[in-house]
Amino acid sequence: MKLNHEELKIRNTKFLISNLLILIVLSCSGALCPIDISQQLKQVADLKEELYNLQKQLDDKLDLRAQLQKDIANKDAKIKEYQRQIEEIKKRCP
Numbered sequence: 001m002k003l004n005h006e007e008l009k010i011r012n013t014k015f016l017i018s019n020l021l022i023l024i025v026l027s028c029s030g031a032l033c034p035i036d037i038s039q040q041l042k043q044v045a046d047l048k049e050e051l052y053n054l055q056k057q058l059d060d061k062l063d064l065r066a067q068l069q070k071d072i073a074n075k076d077a078k079i080k081e082y083q084r085q086i087e088e089i090k091k092r093c094p
Contacts, residue, residue: 005058005059005062008058009055012051012054012055012058013051015051016047016048016051019047020044020047023040023043023044
């Protein structure tokens with residue numbers, strides 16, 4: 001299943017929100033009592049930073065893919081032009 005850039009951003013945001021909600025529920029239920037609020041906030045900040053870094057990597061990879069697709073299209077056009085020239089030469093030189 002191919003996802004476009006916006007769908008991936010939405011998916012990553014939903015992932016972060018779901019993790020935050022789980023963290024809040026566990027914290028409210030007392031399951032994370034040994035972890036104080038400052039540690040929880042640090043974890044949230046770390047998750048946000050990780051999400052930002054992953055999003056940056058994704059953006060970089062998508063930019064690279066677009067550039068490679070452009071390069072491929074340019075090379076395909078050159079090949080077609082060369083093939084056309086070869087056919088013209090063949091017609092002129094039996």
